Amino acid sequence: MIAECLSIGANNHLQIGGVDTVELAKQYGTPLYVMDEDQIRKNCRIYKDAVDKYYDGNGLILYASKAFSCMQIYRIMAQEGLGIDVVSGGELYTALKAKFPMEKAYFHGNNKTNDEIELAVKHGVGRIVVDNVFELGRLDAISAKYQKKTKILFRIKPGIDAHTHSFIQTGQIDSKFGVALETGEAMDIIAQAAKLENVEVVGVHCHIGSQIFDLAPFELAAKVMTNFMADVKDKLGLSLSELNLGGGYGIKYLDSHNPVEYDAYIRSVSEVVKDTANSRGISVPKIIMEPGRSIVGPAGITLYTVGAVKEIPNVRTYVSVDGGMTDNPRYILYQSEYSALLANRAGDKPVKPVTIAGKCCESGDLLAEGVMMPEVKAGDTLAVLATGAYNYSMASNYNRIPRPPVVMVSGGKSKVAVKRETYDDLIRNDV
Ligand SMILES: *Cc1c(COP(=O)(O)O)cnc(C)c1O
Secondary structure (H helix, E strand, O other), X not given: OOOOXXXXXXXXXXXXXXXXXXXXXXXXXXXXXXXXXXXXXXXXXXXHHHHHHHHOOOEEEEEEHHHOOOHHHHHHHHHHOXXXXXXXXXXXXXXXXXXXXXXXXXXXXXXXXXXXXXXXXXXXXXXEEEOOHHHHHHHHHHHHHXXXXXXXXXXXEOOEEOOOXXXXXXXXXXXXOOEEOOOOHHHHHXXXXXXXXXXXXXXEEOOOOOOEOOOHHHHHHHHHHHHHXXXXXXXXXXXXXXXXXXXXXXXXXXXXXXXXXXHHHHHHHHHHHHHHHHHHOOOOOEEEEOOOHHHHHHHEEEEEEEXXXXXXXXXXXXXXXOOOOOOOOHHHHHOOOOOEEEHHHOOOOOOEEEEEEOOOOOOOOEEEEEEEEOOOOOOOEEEEEOOOOOOHHHOOOHXXXXXXXXXXXXXXXXXXXXXXXXXXXXXXXXX
């Protein structure tokens, strides 16, 4: 199985966290997001334990909440002792309403509005990760208004692009995020910020990509960034205490994917940061890592009911389900690959490739192509796997399709974390 939390029961049904998915589909209806809360907590602990083990506890794991944001996930993160990364006023507000301790929240974003900055400052968000000079001035002014000295990090472009299979180290100046190292822009903005009354520069941040399977780009980023912190000390006499290395750790969507063990990232990055800091004669910084996908992705599945099955001889077989790009836009956005199986006949031998299609009015509304399946019939329950990240959080109401609920399972029991949207929810703001 693709994920640890999945298994096949004696009745040949797919189980998540030991709970029968066919029963869940009956009880809550489809489409349905299901997440294994125990697995989410376990993933959090792997990261946290690794910081204790390899970095003397001198670090903080932030859950990158854009991967999956709702009040319940912020409560879980608070209970697990993680911080959070938020990237909008909406995520921040959701965390606030869930009573998340705001001093452990980091606020990112390349174009924060004044309202968002004000919300963050007012509620004592722990760190603001400043992206650009335009933001810096406004943040200083808003902090002054609230008589606060806001602790900030800067988003740096370290010149490492790990979005591809083999990462490249080039001038990666062409990104909308952050300030560049190699042009001197990063050093300049820190010098400028150091003179401001109402902000305190405490560190630097980078995020080099997503769904990365190698350690090497992270090690390189750690080295480049720690060296930059030493350069800041040398040039400006400013000691920075925090190094935030972002997220991007890959997960298994397909059998062929081979992600690195989660704790290996922290182990190897820890060594690089310590070695570099020692050799440059600066104190070892607190490290911050921001996994999103790897905490929630493997812990989630989406259940659908199969409707029309359309066999086009010598072309392909379309299996249409009662959801699609509205609950999982990742295929239509970037041809992301997923594994799928029949939840009600999970152990049956796959006999032919099918294309899983959604119900939206777009030809590109597919969930997966070339997936091997047993003979599929209308009424089957189909599960798409490893959908816990960037599915619910990217869902839309295209075609006025209500968003599915999120159900969490834990200790063999299930409960609703987000209710199913109704038609009345869809017209709530219509005038
Ligand atoms: C998206 C993002 C993350 C999380 O990335 P994952 O691939 O989900 O681990 C962390 N930090 C920043 C700044 C991000 O933009």
